[in-house]
Amino acid sequence: MNKKILAIGLVIILAVVALFGYNQFFGPKANEGSKEVTVEIYVESQNIDTKYTVKTDADFLLDLLNELKDKVKFESEDSSFGPMVTGFEGYKADATSEYFHVLINGEDAMVGVKDVPVADGDTYRFELRSF
Amino acid sequence: MKAKDITLIAILSASLTAGKFVLSAVPNVEIITFLFIIYTVIFGLKRSILTSVVFTTTEILIYGFGTWLLGYYILWPILILITHVLKRTINSEYGFAIVAAIFGFLFGLFFALFESLFYGIGYAIPYWIRGIPFDIIHGVSNFIIVLVLYKPLTQTIQLAKKKMHIM
Numbered sequence: 092m093n094k095k096i097l098a099i100g101l102v103i104i105l106a107v108v109a110l111f112g113y114n115q116f117f118g119p120k121a122n123e124g125s126k127e128v129t130v131e132i133y134v135e136s137q138n139i140d141t142k143y144t145v146k147t148d149a150d151f152l153l154d155l156l157n158e159l160k161d162k163v164k165f166e167s168e169d170s171s172f173g174p175m176v177t178g179f180e181g182y183k184a185d186a187t188s189e190y191f192h193v194l195i196n197g198e199d200a201m202v203g204v205k206d207v208p209v210a211d212g213d214t215y216r217f218e219l220r221s222f
Numbered sequence: 223m224k225a226k227d228i229t230l231i232a233i234l235s236a237s238l239t240a241g242k243f244v245l246s247a248v249p250n251v252e253i254i255t256f257l258f259i260i261y262t263v264i265f266g267l268k269r270s271i272l273t274s275v276v277f278t279t280t281e282i283l284i285y286g287f288g289t290w291l292l293g294y295y296i297l298w299p300i301l302i303l304i305t306h307v308l309k310r311t312i313n314s315e316y317g318f319a320i321v322a323a324i325f326g327f328l329f330g331l332f333f334a335l336f337e338s339l340f341y342g343i344g345y346a347i348p349y350w351i352r353g354i355p356f357d358i359i360h361g362v363s364n365f366i367i368v369l370v371l372y373k374p375l376t377q378t379i380q381l382a383k384k385k386m387h388i389m
Binding site for chain 1: 316319323351354355358359361362365366369370
């Protein structure tokens with residue numbers, strides 16, 4: 092019986108190693124290295140229409156925004172769906188009627204800023220919209 | 223084919239369906255592979271293959287028709303054939319445990335290839351790669367199940383077989 096427990100333990104260890112290896116090779120990855128991206132912020136009511144072209148090594152858009160925190164005065168709140176962008180340039184969206192719409196190269200973002208991979212040459216636009 | 227065989231096949235396939243239901247809450251931990259190996263060793267090739275056909279047809283009746291269910295008409299007989307060929311050379315539960323583990327690891331690959339017959343090869347590769355963690359769980363759980371349960375269940379079924387006077 093001891094031999095069997097040994098065999099089972101060995102197989103489980105192998106499986107854990109294999110799962111770890113799988114995550115290393117096939118886990119979700121973003122582009123790395125120096126990338127040049129553009130961040131645009133547009134709040135019509137406050138006449139905010141700024142554009143920053145920056146070089147970054149951030150993997151995801153949220154990391155990029157945190158890198159630019161001092162520049163764009165980015166604010167966010169944690170929600171059950173992940174971090175939500177709530178403010179830019181000192182302007183905070185009124186959570187009851189406004190939100191920052193995220194556009195990637197002019198197209199609506201399909202996922203939150205935490206999951207948007209940063210790619211070279213992309214333009215990320217944050218537009219205040221009301222609902 | 224005797225009435226006794228028909229009854230036996232009915233009981234064996236019912237035990238498979240029941241076994242599947244019991245563990246259906248745990249992803250990729252199943253005793254079907256284990257039971258097919260044991261049934262092939264004890265009751266032989268012909269009865270096991272017929273059992274697998276009845277079992278898969280029952281699956282379709284329960285879950286409705288799907289292309290993946292067709293795959294089982296091929297997959298289980300392959301396992302039974304492999305077991306039948308190897309049962310003369312394998313004489314310990316370790317051998318069968320390895321067979322079951324390899325079978326579990328290749329399960330996803332088989333279905334990826336089978337489904338690609340319907341949806342094209344472009345479908346097969348991501349299907350397989352995304353399923354690899356589950357294949358690993360499948361292989362490991364098969365290995366453990368066969369290693370632990372092979373001896374006790376074989377003894378019990380052999381006893382029942384003798385009592386029922388099945389050749």
